[in-house]
Amino acid sequence: MQHLDIILAMNHVSKSFPGVKALDDVSFHVRRGTVHALMGENGAGKSTLMKCLFGIYSLDEGEILFDGKQVHFHNPEDALKAGISMIHQELQPIPYRNIAENLWVGRYPTKKILGLFSIVDHKQMKKSSEDLLKRVGLNLNPNTLLKELSVSQIQSIEIAKAISYNAKVIIMDEPTSSLTQAEVNQLFEIITTLKNLGVSIIYISHKMEEILKISDEVTIMRDGKYIGTWLSKELTMEKIIKSMVGRELTNLYPPKTNVPGEVSFEVKDLSSTNPKSFKNISFSAHRGEIFGIGGLVGAQRTELVEGIFGLRSIKSGEIYLHNKKIDIKQPHSAVKQGLALVTEDRRGNGIFGVLSVRDNVAVASLDEFVQFHFMLNNAKLNQLAETNIKKLSIKTPSTKTKIQTLSGGNQQKVIISRWLAVNPDIFILDEPTRGIDVGAKYEIYSIMLDLANQGKTIIMISSEMSELLGISDRIMVMCEGRLSGILDRSDANQEKIMALATAYM
Amino acid sequence: MKKFLNNFKGPNLKNTLVDNAMYLILLSILVSVSIAQPLFLSANNLTNILMNSSIRILIALGVSGALITRGTDLSAGRIVGVGAVIGGTLLQRPDYAAKFFPGLADMPVLGILLLAVTITALIGLVNGLVISYLHVPPFIATLGMQSILYGLALIYTKSQPIGGLKDDYTYLASGRIANIPILIIIAIAMIVVMWFLLNMTKFGKYIYAIGGNESAAEVAGVNIKWTKIRVYILAGLFYGLAGFLLAAKSGGATANYGIGYELEAIAACTIGGVSTAGGVGKIQGIVSGVLVFEMLKTSLQFLRVPSDLQYVAIGTVIVIAVAIDIRKYLAKK
Numbered sequence: 001m002q003h004l005d006i007i008l009a010m011n012h013v014s015k016s017f018p019g020v021k022a023l024d025d026v027s028f029h030v031r032r033g034t035v036h037a038l039m040g041e042n043g044a045g046k047s048t049l050m051k052c053l054f055g056i057y058s059l060d061e062g063e064i065l066f067d068g069k070q071v072h073f074h075n076p077e078d079a080l081k082a083g084i085s086m087i088h089q090e091l092q093p094i095p096y097r098n099i100a101e102n103l104w105v106g107r108y109p110t111k112k113i114l115g116l117f118s119i120v121d122h123k124q125m126k127k128s129s130e131d132l133l134k135r136v137g138l139n140l141n142p143n144t145l146l147k148e149l150s151v152s153q154i155q156s157i158e159i160a161k162a163i164s165y166n167a168k169v170i171i172m173d174e175p176t177s178s179l180t181q182a183e184v185n186q187l188f189e190i191i192t193t194l195k196n197l198g199v200s201i202i203y204i205s206h207k208m209e210e211i212l213k214i215s216d217e218v219t220i221m222r223d224g225k226y227i228g229t230w231l232s233k234e235l236t237m238e239k240i241i242k243s244m245v246g247r248e249l250t251n252l253y254p255p256k257t258n259v260p261g262e263v264s265f266e267v268k269d270l271s272s273t274n275p276k277s278f279k280n281i282s283f284s285a286h287r288g289e290i291f292g293i294g295g296l297v298g299a300q301r302t303e304l305v306e307g308i309f310g311l312r313s314i315k316s317g318e319i320y321l322h323n324k325k326i327d328i329k330q331p332h333s334a335v336k337q338g339l340a341l342v343t344e345d346r347r348g349n350g351i352f353g354v355l356s357v358r359d360n361v362a363v364a365s366l367d368e369f370v371q372f373h374f375m376l377n378n379a380k381l382n383q384l385a386e387t388n389i390k391k392l393s394i395k396t397p398s399t400k401t402k403i404q405t406l407s408g409g410n411q412q413k414v415i416i417s418r419w420l421a422v423n424p425d426i427f428i429l430d431e432p433t434r435g436i437d438v439g440a441k442y443e444i445y446s447i448m449l450d451l452a453n454q455g456k457t458i459i460m461i462s463s464e465m466s467e468l469l470g471i472s473d474r475i476m477v478m479c480e481g482r483l484s485g486i487l488d489r490s491d492a493n494q495e496k497i498m499a500l501a502t503a504y505m
Numbered sequence: 506m507k508k509f510l511n512n513f514k515g516p517n518l519k520n521t522l523v524d525n526a527m528y529l530i531l532l533s534i535l536v537s538v539s540i541a542q543p544l545f546l547s548a549n550n551l552t553n554i555l556m557n558s559s560i561r562i563l564i565a566l567g568v569s570g571a572l573i574t575r576g577t578d579l580s581a582g583r584i585v586g587v588g589a590v591i592g593g594t595l596l597q598r599p600d601y602a603a604k605f606f607p608g609l610a611d612m613p614v615l616g617i618l619l620l621a622v623t624i625t626a627l628i629g630l631v632n633g634l635v636i637s638y639l640h641v642p643p644f645i646a647t648l649g650m651q652s653i654l655y656g657l658a659l660i661y662t663k664s665q666p667i668g669g670l671k672d673d674y675t676y677l678a679s680g681r682i683a684n685i686p687i688l689i690i691i692a693i694a695m696i697v698v699m700w701f702l703l704n705m706t707k708f709g710k711y712i713y714a715i716g717g718n719e720s721a722a723e724v725a726g727v728n729i730k731w732t733k734i735r736v737y738i739l740a741g742l743f744y745g746l747a748g749f750l751l752a753a754k755s756g757g758a759t760a761n762y763g764i765g766y767e768l769e770a771i772a773a774c775t776i777g778g779v780s781t782a783g784g785v786g787k788i789q790g791i792v793s794g795v796l797v798f799e800m801l802k803t804s805l806q807f808l809r810v811p812s813d814l815q816y817v818a819i820g821t822v823i824v825i826a827v828a829i830d831i832r833k834y835l836a837k838k
Contacts, residue, residue, distance in 0.1 A: 268541050281616050311724065335726030352717035354784040364725040366707040376705050418725065 008053075008084070008169050013062035015052055016282045022048045026062075026226040028219055030169060035191060035201045037211040037232070039466060040221035042243055046204055049221070050171060054079050054086065058152050067168065085162035089174040089297070095147035100129040102146050103161050116414075132160040134471045136190050152183035159190060163199075170194065171202040176210060177298040178362070188214050206296045207505050208237045220244055238495075245465060245494035253470035254445050258452035260289035260473050264325070264427050265457050267308065270317030278304040281317070284424075290448060290458040292472030294465070296501050300481040301461045302344055305428045307358050309341045311332045321426070335364060340419035344430040346408065350415050350473050355405035357396050358385035359405045365421035388417035392447065409440025415445060427451060429463045445471050465494045479504045526829045527777060527790065531797050538804040545807050552686065556678075558799040559692035560747050560754065564763075564770040565795050566699045566788075567743030567779075570736040572774050573716045575616045575783035576643035578737070580632060580650035581744050581770055584625050585707050585763030586658050588748020591621040592674065593667035593758030601669030605662075622745035628654065629741020633734030651767075656762035668757040678754035688750060695743065700788040708735060717784030773798045797826065 008030040015023040023045050030036045040046050051057045055066060055073035064071055066082060073079040076086065094102055101108075104125050111121040129142035136156045146154060155175060162170045176184045191201055191214060203215055211218060212232055220227040220243045227243050266284040278300040285291040293301050306312045308319060310328040319326055321337060328334045334341070343349045352360050362369070362381045369377050369384070385399040392413045396406055403411055412432065419427065429448070433441040448458050448471065462468050468475050469492055476486045477500035484503035487496060523527065539546045564581055571578040594605040595617045628650065635646045680687045703709035711732045714722040723729055744763075752758040777794025780788030801822055805815045 095520065105602075309724070330728070331723050332726040332728045341724055343724055349720035352714055352721055352784065354780075355717045356712055359710060359713065363710060363722070363727065366710055370707060374706055375701075376707060376710070378705065422726075 005031045007067055008202075009065040010049070010053065011063050011065070013049065013052055013064075014047060014060045015057055016060055022224050023052065024224045026221065026224070028226070029229070030200050030202060031217070032168075032200055033195050033198045034216040035195060035203055035214055037203045037205065037215035037218040038221070039205070039211065039218060039240065039244060040227075041463075044221040044244070045224040046221060047173075048224070050086065050173075050204075053084070080165050080167075083166055083168040085165055085167040085169070085170070086171040087155065087158045087162065087173065087175060089177060091151070091158060092152050093146040093149075093157070096145060098143045098145050099133070099140060099149075100125045100142035102157060103132060103142075103164060126425060128164070132164055135163055135193075136160045137186065139194075140472065147407075150183070152179050152358035155179075155230070156190065159194075163194075167199065169200045169202065171204065173204045174206070174297060175203070176205065176207060184210070206502070208240050208502060209238075209505060212237070241495050241498050242366075245469060245498065251441065252466070254442065255472075256449070256450055256471075258288050258449055258473070260452075260475050261287035261455065263287075264321070265459070266320040266323075268318045268320070270304070270307065270319070271315045272303060272307055272481075273313045273315040274303075276481070277308065277312075278478070281483050282476075283476050283483070283486065285457045285459055286473075287396065287455050287457055288452045289473045290452055290460060290471055292468040292475040293459065293461045294463070294468045294475050294477065294497050295484075297463070298480070299478040299501065301478050302430055303479070303481075305341065305448075305459065305461060306428055309339060309428065311341075335422065335424070338425040340364075340422060340424040340427050342412070342415050342419065342427070342429045342432055344434065346411055346415070346435075351403050351411050354402060356400045357389070357394070357403050357406070357414055358382060358399040361385045361388055361421060362418045363420050368421070384421055385417075386422065388414075392417055393443070407440075407445075409436040412436060412440070412444065413447075416444070424456075426457045426459065428459045431463065432460060433462075433467065434463070441467075465497055468492075468497065469494065477501050477503075507715065523829070526606035527793050527797065527826070527830075530826055530829075531793060531800065534797070534800050538807055544809045545804065546732055549802065550803070550807075552689075554796075554799050554803050556686055556688050556754075557803075558795050559686075559688040560751050561766070561769065561773065561799060562692045562792060562795045563695055563743045563747035563750075564766050565773045565791050566695060567740035567747075568767065568770045569774050569779055569786055569791050570703075570712055570740055571643060571698070571714050572771065572779045572781065573783060574733060574736055575716050575719070575781075575788045576636065576733070576736070577771065578632070578647045578740055579644065579767050580628070580647040580654060581740065581767035582763040582765055583651045583654035583658070583767075584628055584741055584744035585748035585751060585766055586760055587628065587654055588621045588625050588745040589752040589758040589762040590658050590662050590667065590748075590760060591624060592617060592749040592752040593670060594662065595620070596671050597667070597669045598671050601800040605665075605667055611671075614671070614677070617665045618746070618749055621749045622742050625741040625745025625748070626738050629737040629744075630734065632741070633737035637733045657786070662758075662760050664760065666757060666759045667752075668751065670756050675753050675756055678750060688754065691746075691750065695746070696788060696792060699743075702739070703788065708732065712736060713784055715783075731769070743788065769798060770795075772823045776823060 006029050010026065010028040013023055013026045026045065026049060036047050048057065052059055054076045055078060066084065071082060073082065094105065108162055109121045109124040109128065110118045113119055126142050133140055133142065136159050138153060138156050139352065159170065164505055175187060179187065194201065203211065205211055212235065215232045218228045218232055218235055220240065222244060263284045264287045268282050270281045271279040279336065295301050303312060307314050310331045310333060319328065326337050328337065352363070358381060362384060366376065369380050371377050382399055389396060389399065394410050394413045396410060403414055406414070432444055436444070452458055460472065473485055473489050475492050475497065477484050477497055479501055482504055484500040530750050544550065557710055564585060568578045568581050595612050597604050599611045601689050632647055632650055635641050636643050654759065678688055678816060702827060703712065711722065714725065714727055715729060715732060719729060748763060773794040774786065775781065776797055777790035779791060801819060805818055810818060
C-alpha cells in the first residue's frame with residue numbers, strides 16, 4: 001500500500017459518551033480513486049465515525065489526515081469546503097424549488113447590475129447546472145422542480161452538488177435503500193465515473209452483494225471497534241457476516257421466565273396502500289410471548305406496526321385480536337381495542353416535551369380517572385404518576401418536571417408507564433432501547449418479561465441482533481417490505497437472521 | 506444527577522424577574538401612571554378598566570384554546586359582531602320607533618342569549634370541521650370565516666346601526682349585584698369555567714397534548730379531530746357571549762362591532778405567556794395579559810397621549826412584553 005495513495009486517514013480514533021465507548025481505537029484509511037465500503041451492525045459506530053470526521057463530535061483521541069495534512073473540521077460545511085461531502089440516506093431536497101436553485105442554494109452565482117447591485121445570475125446558474133447534470137448522466141432541464149424527480153434522480157442531484165464542490169471524498173450512507181435495481185445500476189455507473197476522475201467513495205451499506213460488486217476495499221466495525229480491512233475480491237458474504245456479528249452474548253438480558261400460551265393476536269395477509277411498503281404479511285403472536293421483528297433499515301417494519309395501529313393506511317388484509325376480527329382505522333380505536341404502541345421516534349411522536357411527567361403518563365388513560373362524568377380526579381392522576389415513578393424507578397425531580405429534561409431511558413420508561421396505565425393486551429414496542437444506556441436497557445427488558453409473565457403479548461421491533469436473540473421467543477425477519485422468515489428462539493442465530501434480512505436484496 | 510438537580514435549585518434573581526415579567530410590567534404600569542395621575546387609582550377608574558377587560562377576557566379565553574393547540578382564530582372579532590347584532594336586533598324596546606323587526610314581540614333576554622350563543626357555537630363548529638376534516642390551516646380557515654361573517658352581518662343588518670335596546674338587556678352591562686358589576690361577575694365565572702375545562706377535564710388535557718405534540722397525541726389515542734372541533738365550538742360560545750354583552754354595554758350594535766378584537770385577544774394571550782409553539786398557556790397568564798393590555802390603553806389616555814400615538818405605543822409594548830416573556834422558555838430549553 002503506497003502511503004501517497006491515501007486521501008483520507010483516520011488514525012486511532014476514540015470517542016466516549018457517558019457510559020459508552022462509542023469508538024475504540026478505530027483506524028480507517030481510504031485510498032484515492034477507490035470505493036471503500038464501511039460495514040457493521042446498527043450501533044457498530046459507523047455513523048459516530050463519520051460524525052467525528054465532519055466535526056459534529058470532537059475526537060477524544062486520534063487524528064484525521066486529509067490529503068496528507070492534519071485537519072480538524074468544525075462542522076460539515078468546513079469539510080465540504082475542503083472537499084469531503086456526504087450524501088445522506090434521508091435526502092433533504094427543497095421540493096418546490098428547481099434543480100438549479102437546489103444545486104446552488106447558499107452560494108448563488110451573482111452579477112453586478114449598474115455596477116452597484118449584486119443580483120443572482122440565473123443564466124450562469126442554469127449553464128453550470130447543465131454541465132453538472134451531464135456529468136452525473138442526468139438529462140434534465142435545470143428548471144425542473146425537485147418534487148417532480150424520483151428518489152434516485154434527487155440522489156444524483158446531491159452527487160452533482162458534491163462534484164460542484166470539487167469533492168475528493170464522497171460518503172454515501174445507504175444510497176440504495178430506496179432505489180430500484182435499474183436505478184442501482186445507474187448509480188453504480190456514476191460511481192465508476194467518479195472513481196475514474198480520482199474521487200474516492202466511502203460506501204456505507206448493509207447490502208453485501210452490492211458491496212462485493214462495487215467496492216474495492218471493505219472495512220468492518222463491530223461494537224465501536226475496528227475489526228479489519230480487506231480487499232473486496234478476497235471476501236465472501238459468509239466472511240463478512242462472521243466479522244460483523246462475531247460477538248458472544250453475555251448476560252445483558254434477564255433470564256427468560258415467560259411461557260407463551262395461546263394465540264392472542266393475528267395478522268393475515270396485510271398490505272400497505274403504498275406499493276413500496278410492506279406487503280402480504282401474516283403472523284400470529286401468543287399470550288405471554290415476546291415476538292421479535294428483525295430486519296435492516298428500510299425493511300418496512302415500523303411502517304407495518306404503524307399500519308396495524310391505524311397510523312398508516314392498509315390496502316388489504318385482516319387483523320384478529322383473541323380470534324375476533326378487529327377494524328382499526330384510527331389510533332384511538334386501536335387503543336380502545338387493547339393495543340399499545342411505543343414508537344421508535346421518541347421525540348417525534350412519543351413524548352410531550354413541554355408537558356409534565358404526570359401528564360405524559362396520564363394522557364392515554366384519562367378515561368379511568370373521570371368522576372361525575374366529566375371531572376378528572378387530579379389527586380388520583382398524581383398518585384398514578386408517583387406509583388409508576390416508583391415501580392419503574394424513573395429518575396425525575398418530581399411529577400411536575402417537564403419530560404424533556406429527563407434522559408432518554410427515563411423518557412422511555414414514562415412512555416411505557418403511559419401504556420401500563422391503559423392495561424392493553426398487546427404491546428407493540430418499536431426499537432424500545434434505541435439511544436438508551438446499558439443499565440436502562442436491562443430494566444426495560446425486565447419490564448417486558450414481567451408483562452409477558454402477566455399474559456400480555458409483546459411485539460418488539462429491533463435492529464439489534466443480540467437484543468432480538470436475547471429477549472424474543474420467536475423472531476420474524478422482514479426484508480424490503482416482505483416477510484422472509486420466522487425463526488424459533490432455539491433455532492435462531494445471528495447468521496440466520498442476517499441471511500433472512502438480506503433474502504430479497 | 507446531583508448536578509442536574511442543582512440546576513433547578515436556588516432562587517436566582519434574574520430567573521425570578523424573567524419568570525414574573527408580566528406581573529412586573531403590570532405593576533410598573535400601575536405605579537408609574539398613578540404617580541403621574543393619582544386619579545388613575547380611583548375606584549371608578551379601576552372598575553372601568555375591569556369592565557372593559559371583562560368582555561376582552563371572554564374573547565381571549567375563546568382564542569386561547571385554539572392557540573394552545575397550535576391553531577389560531579382570526580374570525581373571533583367577527584363572531585363577536587354576530588353575537589352583538591343578534592342581541593341588538595332581537596332585544597329592542599317594544600316602543601322604540603326605529604325597530605329593526607317592527608312587529609317583533611318583547612323577547613326574553615335569556616332566550617335570545619341562548620339563540621345567539623347557539624348560532625356562534627355553530628359557526629365555531631364550521632371552523633372546526635373545516636380545520637379538522639378539510640385540513641385547511643386554521644389561519645386561512647378562520648380568515649375566510651372572518652370575511653364571510655362580516656358580509657353576512659352587513660346583509661343581515663342592512664348596514665344599519667341598531668339602537669334602542671331594552672333596559673333589562675342593557676342592565677346586564679350596567680347593573681350590579683352586591684355592588685359588583687354583573688359584567689365582572691360573568692367574566693370571573695367564565696374564567697373559572699375555562700380554568701376548570703383546561704385543568705380538570707380530559708378535554709383540557711387533550712388540548713395541551715395536541716399542542717405539545719400532535720403526532721404523539723395521535724399515537725396515545727387522543728381523538729385529534731373531535732378535540733379540535735370542540736375547541737372551536739367552545740371558542741364560538743365565548744365570542745357569542747362577548748358580542749351579546751358588548752351590544753348591551755354600548756346600548757346598540759352594528760356589523761362593525763368587534764373589528765380587530767381577534768388581534769388584541771391573540772396579542773393579550775401571547776403577552777400572557779400562551780406559546781405560539783403550542784402546548785403552553787395558563788389561565789392566570791391569559792387574564793393578566795388582557796389586564797396589561799387594557800390598563801395600558803387606559804394609562805395612555807390618562808397620560809393624554811394623542812390617540813394616533815397610542816397605536817404606536819401599544820404595538821411597541823406588545824413586542825417588548827413578548828420578547829421579555831419568551832426568555833423564560835428560551836432559557837429553559
